[in-house]
Amino acid sequence: MTTDNHAEVPNTQPANAPDLPLQALAAFGWEPFFARQVSLEALFDTPPVRVVAVHRSGLEVVGPDIDALIPPRADATVGDWLLLDRARAHASQLLARKSLIKRRAPGTNRQEQLIAANIDTVFIVSSCNQDFNLARLERYVALVFEADITPVIVLTKADLAVDAASWIAAASAVSARVPVVALDARSVEPRQVLSPWCQPGRTVAFLGSSGVGKSTLTNALAGADLIATQAIREDDAKGRHTTTARALHRVPGGCLVLDTPGMRELQLTDAASGIAETFEDMEALAAHCRFADCQHEAEPGCAVRAAIDEGRLDPARLRRWRKLIAEDRFNSASLAERRSQDRAFGKMVKNTMKDIKARRRS
Incomplete structure (x- = not known):
């Protein structure tokens, strides 16, 4: 089944159903985190569906008695929950994610x-x-x-x-x-x-x-x-x-x-806390260095170097920790720059369109 941006998804919920099959929704991963985002009325008018696959032609979504392909959108991915608008599937609401x-x-x-x-x-x-x-x-x-x-x-x-x-x-x-x-x-x-x-x-x-x-x-x-x-x-x-x-x-x-397909390239971005959690041992050692900005090279009172000298820490782990931190900082800064450029471009387009409309009115 393929749809365009204005395709209608048929109402497959029985007309005499007393309530939405919440137990059936749970089988798709529905839980209180998502339920708190939706009013009871919305549950009936726009039934929750989950994205199970992303194709070039659209998003494959499923739910109790629903299996459909809706228009593609860049802000949704596999595992997302949508409130399905049957009349305007492209406008279905994306629920906040828990991860x-x-x-x-x-x-x-x-x-x-x-x-x-x-x-x-x-x-x-x-x-x-x-x-x-x-x-x-x-x-x-x-x-x-x-x-x-x-x-x-x-x-x-x-x-x-x-x-x-x-x-x-x-x-x-x-x-x-x-x-x-x-x-x-x-x-x-x-x-x-x-x-x-x-x-x-x-x-x-x-x-x-x-x-x-x-x-x-x-x-x-x-x-x-x-x-x-x-x-x-x-x-x-x-x-x-x-x-x-x-x-x-x-x-x-x-x-x-x-x-998921195997990833040939996995570049981290905005992952500082994830790196810190992975390298909790490094973070704990660094907290005992004499200087707060210690680079763990030749500074006096470096707890990280002391652990390496005593054989308690593999120097290769220190190198990998440094590499991930540097990579994350670079990628995060690059993405922040890209977002800033996109906002500036969007503002420029908006202002240009305003100028065009003003000239047409005059």
């Missing part, structure tokens, strides 16, 4: 890309092989913390590892606040091991590079082959892109699962 995952868009246009909204738990997936990358895991964890979402590191291909415990120990060094689980994605383990986070009405997402098993994990939770999978390259354990678009899937047990 949002975003990144700086690839390329040089200095824009943000919305990844997913209203996620409860993110499973950050990596493999127990040469594709394992500690810096990448830290980057993902910072992104998820910044979005105010619970992160869990999932290590796949544990059945093929000679010493899975060493991979778990390495991943656990990312943050003491992030659980780490290891499993065989092709077995029954995902449904058992991930069940504490995959409760009815909860929304989880898999993030990670290509080939780590995100689609395989989604299929394991679903108990069916919802998504095609491919083998990794044998020479370097790198994955091939299987998933090409983000999409929410409802799986047995009532959980909603978001599978």
Whole structure:
């Protein structure tokens, strides 16, 4: 079903229904946070629907007895809730989000890309092989913390590892606040091991590079082959892109699962608090430095350098911390400049249009 900007979505709610099926809404992830934003009258007039996929032709939205494609819009992403205006679908109200995952868009246009909204738990997936990358895991964890979402590191291909415990120990060094689980994605383990986070009405997402098993994990939770999978390259354990678009899937047990394409580039922006949460150990050490503006190089009384000298801190972690902070500051400043330029351009256009109208009247 395709629609244009003025398409009508048929009213599929039974005329004699005594009330909106709130229990059915809960199965799509509806909860009090969203209900508090909507009046009872609005619930009937504009039923809530959730964005489950974003296509060039529009947004795929679902709800109790509703499955439709509405006009595309730049301000909505997978996981968002809309109040569906059947007569003017393009004007459907976007509800405030309880969480949002975003990144700086690839390329040089200095824009943000919305990844997913209203996620409860993110499973950050990596493999127990040469594709394992500690810096990448830290980057993902910072992104998820910044979005105010619970992160869990999932290590796949544990059945093929000679010493899975060493991979778990390495991943656990990312943050003491992030659980780490290891499993065989092709077995029954995902449904058992991930069940504490995959409760009815909860929304989880898999993030990670290509080939780590995100689609395989989604299929394991679903108990069916919802998504095609491919083998990794044998020479370097790198994955091939299987998933090409983000999409929410409802799986047995009532959980909603978001599978995402592997991200070749993950640039952080506006993620200072997420970085601080990921590197709480670094922040705690830095708080004990003699100077508040300590650069942790050769200053006297530097608690960070002391920890490195005593073998309590890996100098590589300090370098990665510095890199993420510098990257975030640069990208945040670039985006702020872009927003300022966009506002200035919009103001110029508005003033120009006013001048044109004034000349026409005269």
